[in-house]
Amino acid sequence: MPRTGLTPIEIREKATDAAEERIRRHGFEKFRLVDIAKDLxxxxxxxxxxxxxxxxxxxxVSERWLNRIDETLLKIIEKKKPSKDLLFEWFLSFHQLKKDKVQTDPELFKAFDLxxxxxxPFVVKHINEMYRQLQILLQKGLDEKSIKGDTAINLAKIFFEATVSFHHPKLVYQHLTEKREKLxxxxxxxxxxxxI
Structure with a gap:
């Protein structure tokens, strides 16, 4: 173990925690590594x-947030419900998670936006995970014969692209004051x- 008494994983976790808190309190621009070192x-x-x-x-900090989104949405696709219900719940949750971050953590959102x-690479990984989860949901719909169509891969692209304004960071921010769940x-x- 290092002289701090913390393992490398613990240092990374504590530094990420401290960074989140500092960015919230002092803003994205005033964030410095030296301050995080002092905090730890x-x-x-x-x-x-x-x-x-x-x-x-x-x-x-941004990667941790995306990982939390991935994990939250994964729990939805594991539920025992009809595929349509799961798909709607998944998209509405995805939209809400992005919207919540912009509203409650605007400074952390700036870091993510950059x-x-x-x-x-962690953003690309997140996008790929979203596609993977969507494919699972749509394959379930195909297997249930609830829907017909091409492959789950192609259907996932259609759904993802058609709903981009509900989960792309900049577009979520642009529509922040609107209630868009009905749309x-x-x-x-x-x-x-x-x-069908």
């Missing part, structure tokens, strides 16, 4: 072993009905 009572050199720069720690713009349901109904 470690030298900045010890912290640099885990996060070579500020961006690396910001990425860890990562999303540059398509960091999302209507779009999903049209898409679903087109496959």
């Amino acid at each position: 009572d470690v030298s900045h050199v010890a912290l640099y072993k885990h996060f070579p720069d500020k961006q690396a720690l910001l990425n860890a 990562a999303a713009e540059s398509l960091k 999302l349901k209507q779009i999903l109904e049209v898409l679903w009905d087109g496959l």
Whole structure:
């Protein structure tokens, strides 16, 4: 173990926790690695072993948030319900999770938005996971004969692209003051009905 008494995993977790809290309190622009090191009572050199720069720690904060979304949505697809109900619940939850982050954590959202713009590997991983989960849901619909159509892969692309304004960070932000759940349901109904 390092002299801090913390394992490398613990240092990473605690640094990510501290970064989230600092960004919330002081804003995205004022966030510094030196301050995080002080919060953890470690030298900045010890912290640099885990996060070579500020961006690396910001990425860890954003990646954690995306992982939480992935895990939350995965629980939905594991439920025992008809595929249509699961698909609607999945999309409405996906939309709400993004909207909640913009509303409740605007400074953390800025960090995520920068990562999303540059398509960091963890963002690509998240997008791929969303497609994977959608494919599972749509394959279930095909297997149940609730819908007809091409492959689950192609159907996932259609649903994802058709609903992009409900989960793309910038578009969620642009529509933040609107209640769009009804519109999302209507779009999903049209898409679903087109496959019956």
